[in-house]
Amino acid sequence: MQGSHVASPSRLRSFAADTVALITFFTLTGIINERFIAGMAWDEVFRARLLGAALMIPVGRPYGVWRDLLMRRAGEGRLSRLIWDGIALMSFQVPIYALIIAVSGASGAGLLRGTLGAAVMMLALGRPYGAWLNWVRRIFGLPPGGERPMTLNE
Secondary structure, three states: OOOOOOOOHHHHHHHHHHHHHHHHHHHHHHHHHHHHOOOOOOHHHHHHHHHHHHOOOOOOHHHHHHHHHHHHHOOOOOHHHHHHHHHHHHHHHHHHHHHHHHHHHOOEEEHHHHHHHHHHHHHHHHHHHHHHHHHHHHHHHOOOOOOOOOOOOO
């Protein structure tokens, strides 16, 4: 069908898997952070998580593609994968988070602290999220991301 804009089943599954992974992982970690660290009331947590889920829908798959690209640089060792997963999550999500809190009213030192705090959190959560993402992809019948492409020399 020439000129058709229908996505392939694999592309749709990739979008769904990456989006489901992002929403489920960061909804859980967001609840823990907002309720037990930030001390927000349950109704505030609920509203924050609804907004968070809505914002994660358009970035789930783009983040998955970004992570796959960066993870190709990772070596076989655990430390290398840990570092690259952290860099992938931090470099993609922290600018988005900084923009969100700036638009929400953070400025100056508060914006800086919030952004630095998010950077530390994303570095720490990078590998656990990467493992979660790969697990969700397997459930959707997809290969894990970040694998080195095969070459004729291997």
